Amino acid sequence: MLTRKELYNIIGWRTKRxxxxxxxxxxxxxxxxxxxxxxxFMRRGIRVDKDAYCRYDGLATKHDLxxxxxxxxxxxxxxxxxxxxxxxxxxxxxxxxKILESxxxxxxxxxxxxxxxxxxxxxxxxxxxxxxxxxxxxxPQCHGREHLxxxxxxxxxxxxxxxxxxxxxxxxxxxxxxxxxSINGYYMGxxxxxxxxxxxxxxxxxxxxxxxxxxIFGFRSESFIATTYEWSPKIEPCLVRNGVKYIQGTxxxxxxxxxxxxxxxxxxGFQGTRSRAGLIRLFRNCFFxxxxxxxxxxxxxxxxxxxxxxxxxxxxxxxxxxxNFIGSIDSANTDRNLPEFKRLLQEIVRRWPDVEFVSSxxxxxxxxxx
Numbered sequence: 001m002l003t004r005k006e007l008y009n010i011i012g013w014r015t016k017r018x019x020x021x022x023x024x025x026x027x028x029x030x031x032x033x034x035x036x037x038x039x040x041f042m043r044r045g046i047r048v049d050k051d052a053y054c055r056y057d058g059l060a061t062k063h064d065l066x067x068x069x070x071x072x073x074x075x076x077x078x079x080x081x082x083x084x085x086x087x088x089x090x091x092x093x094x095x096x097x098k099i100l101e102s103x104x105x106x107x108x109x110x111x112x113x114x115x116x117x118x119x120x121x122x123x124x125x126x127x128x129x130x131x132x133x134x135x136x137x138x139x140p141q142c143h144g145r146e147h148l149x150x151x152x153x154x155x156x157x158x159x160x161x162x163x164x165x166x167x168x169x170x171x172x173x174x175x176x177x178x179x180x181x182s183i184n185g186y187y188m189g190x191x192x193x194x195x196x197x198x199x200x201x202x203x204x205x206x207x208x209x210x211x212x213x214x215x216i217f218g219f220r221s222e223s224f225i226a227t228t229y230e231w232s233p234k235i236e237p238c239l240v241r242n243g244v245k246y247i248q249g250t251x252x253x254x255x256x257x258x259x260x261x262x263x264x265x266x267x268x269g270f271q272g273t274r275s276r277a278g279l280i281r282l283f284r285n286c287f288f289x290x291x292x293x294x295x296x297x298x299x300x301x302x303x304x305x306x307x308x309x310x311x312x313x314x315x316x317x318x319x320x321x322x323x324n325f326i327g328s329i330d331s332a333n334t335d336r337n338l339p340e341f342k343r344l345l346q347e348i349v350r351r352w353p354d355v356e357f358v359s360s361x362x363x364x365x366x367x368x369x370x
Contacts, residue, residue, distance in 0.1 A: 013272020014313030028112035062124035139359035142221035145209035236277035246364030
């Protein structure tokens with residue numbers, strides 16, 4: 001009997017090539033601003049250690065990127081190309097002091113490059129982004145304007161929610177119910193509504209996100225990944241109008257029922273199929289997320305999923321969030337994860353010598369042209 005992992009890989013586009021994509025979300029977003037902020041949360045009894053993203057994740061430092069790039073360069077595919085990370089980036093972060101001055105009634109944002117430039121701890125980080133892009137091992141694509149449901153966040157701040165306000169005062173928003181059961185967690189899903197007035201607001205945000213992306217990187221993003229895998233099909237025509245051709249995701253699309261009122265789950269993410277708006281779906285069928293489950297053998301699991309993908313003629317599309325490659329909050333995170341990531345890449349090229357490393361937008365073009 002076929003397993004669920006195999007069933008998900010049967011439908012859709014097929015290829016005889018052994019293509020490997022590594023999609024990594026959340027680049028450019030603040031999350032936990034520093035080790036000092038983490039320690040202050042803990043001092044106040046806000047258990048950020050209970051959520052892997054709050055515990056480890058933050059803006060990448062120069063050192064974080066140097067270490068990641070060293071691992072990516074440690075292997076070569078059949079064409080002599082090193083492994084490449086598709087760095088799904090948020091174009092912007094909130095400007096906290098201006099939002100505070102408005103009494104939480106207005107939202108202000110800045111390019112993530114401005115966020116980096118104001119923090120001495122991230123000196124040289126943007127230059128590393130550029131070096132990685134020039135070397136072909138770090139390929140940004142668009143993840144949205146910010147990893148934040150702006151309307152809900154401002155409403156909660158206006159209502160005086162104490163934990164949300166504490167996080168705001170410490171320069172972040174990304175706490176979840178894992179940290180405290182009183183936290184709904186809806187801030188993280190930037191497109192978590194299907195109401196017409198919210199769809200209109202999302203279209204403005206998407207247009208601004210993609211325009212900012214083009215201004216920052218000097219090219220338009222041809223693929224897009226919605227935060228928390230939640231989006232209404234109603235936003236897809238806006239993506240198409242702004243030059244997006246490929247939609248990243250898992251087998252599941254979570255479609256908001258209303259405004260933060262639960263979701264409908266649709267199993268439609270089969271690789272190479274098209275959405276009603278014409279977007280080609282890029283299906284994540286492999287996972288490397290050791291920060292979330294440190295005692296789980298993600299290397300063995302990922303290699304098994306790659307073998308299944310190749311068996312059914314699919315690209316192996318590995319999901320590996322930024323959190324797995326950040327050591328600036330806690331160096332134990334990367335001390336553990338980077339050797340495992342290197343082991344995964346080395347085993348891939350050993351088992352499949354004809355492997356080809358490609359970015360998400362490259363995979364989209366391969367599917368489109370086949």
